[in-house]
Amino acid sequence: MLNEVDLSRADLNLLVIFEAVMRERNVGRAAARLNLTASAVSHGLGRLRRLLNDPLFLRTPKGVVPTDRAEELAVPIADILARIRGVVAMAEPFDPKTSTRRFIIGAPDGIAAVLARKVLEGIERAGPGVGIGLRQLMVGRSRLYDRVWDDLLQPLETREIDLAILPLKEVPARFAARVLYREDFVAVFREGHPFAAEPSLDHYCRLRHLLVSETADFFGFADDMLERLGRRREIAVTVPNFMIGLAVLAETDLIGAMPRHLAAIQCARFALVTAELPLPVEPWDICLVVPRSALMDAGTAWLYDAVFTSFRAAADADASASAPRD
Template sequence: MLHEIDLSRADLNLLVLFEAVYAERHVGRAAARLNLSTSAVSHGLGRLRRLLNDPLFLKTPKGVVPTERAEALAPGINEALRQVRSVVARAEPFDPATTRRRMVIGAPDGVSAVFLDRLMLDIARFAPGLDLGIRQLLPLAEDEAGSPWRGAFRDLETRGVDIAVIPSEEGPLRFESRVLYQEDFVLVLRRDHPFLARPTIEGYCGIGHLVVSHSGDPHGFVDTLLARHGLARRVALTVPNFMFACAIVGETDLICAVPRRFAERFAPGFGVAMTEPLLPLGEFRLTAFVPRSAMADAGLTWMLDKLGAAARGSSFVMAASDPA
């Protein structure tokens, strides 16, 4: 049997001390940051060195430098403290005006580009001490395991994200869902593109296409739709996000299908025109998911409400990042 570490010997404050010294690279500055004496920090480092069986920080003329083991430990310690702080924050009454909490929203590429500014305005107004992280969620290959967004639900369960926003209305029953908005697709191309003067399905299929695909796979849902009508297109380029797509389209002869509200928000800035697809490309809903067990967290429900308000209050919202 593996030897189990006796956690009763560990003091969480020692990890906080490690975090401060690692960040400051100086015992005196770390002491000031923690409102402790230099001797108290030095004593704490001694205890931590004995606990972890490593010097951790080596003295230099300008302060200290972390050892190789300290460098390896730092990410895990930072994540552990983040999780502990999150648990403590959830245990305390949530007051937006005074909170110092950090929350993470996971979403497909480009989602933050269309409602983040509105959300940040609300945070600045009502919760100025709240910090926000945006984590990119990517679809996984579809297989017998189920939805391409199963990774998003795994991230929710492991608390890698607090809220996941994905283009799916269905999720496991252990998650609460809230539909934020409905979206469809339009075509974007440079403003003087010949296709705009004579839009035909033959011309559309004959143009070089740009597909947004995180994996580089050139086959998207548009290809499936065209195949149903006995048609095909040439995908000349794939790029990993819609913002990059608009930049490229504005300077080339390529055409790309992008979410309508994203195009409304960003296409003009890239000198890109919008036009309706010649074949309906379908509609879908973007849904925010949170674990049902987390709905008792007043801070999380507050953020969920603000996220919904940002999506509803802006005429520019983004949708999925599946290959198109």
């Protein structure tokens, strides 16, 4: 029979210290986050190292890096702490009308710009004291169809962000998800651009293109589609986000592929126009995602519902306003 682990030697605060150091990668910053001294954090890490029989974090000139064992422990420890926080939160019911809690929502900028217009006003009405921080999430490369967005679920599991809004084809079972809308891409270019008169694939391939790529990778989803057709295009410029891309397109003869919903909101202010891409681009779901364990926290559960409800209400209002009148 296996010996039971002696939990009398364990201290929940050690897990909180582990989480802070894992997030900050720096003992001093972790101490500041926890309102402790650096000495207290270092002492706590020493106790945790002895308890788990692993160095956990190795010093470097710029801070600390986690060991393989620490990386393995990060997700289960985050889950344990989330469950405990949920239990504590249930003892003090969350009231959005009086709460001053701060939440962080992660999304790519092409989604965040759509989210900000349709959601933030609704959340402010429901929770006037609640603060919302938008954190940009971007992949390290530009191929949307290789499940690369799945990597961005990690900040949810480590509780760096409260919710994520991402284009996902599949959502792992440990997450709850709701589809906000369907998205695809359109061609975007300045008014008077010659592509408007001849929006063909041949013309598209002859043009010089702008690509949104945080890492300046010169290969995007459209290049993947073109490759399958035996075609290619010339990428002349890469930019790190869609809003910069819109500004550059407004001042050049470049053409870019942009999310349809973002283009509908932003193109008019940049004097840009759109056309359908001459490519077989499959639309995908934009999903609101949260760890199921985090929904035990009444505040996170409220935010999850509030974002979805606000977005759908704004989308319905937009649809009604654009519907033809008799």
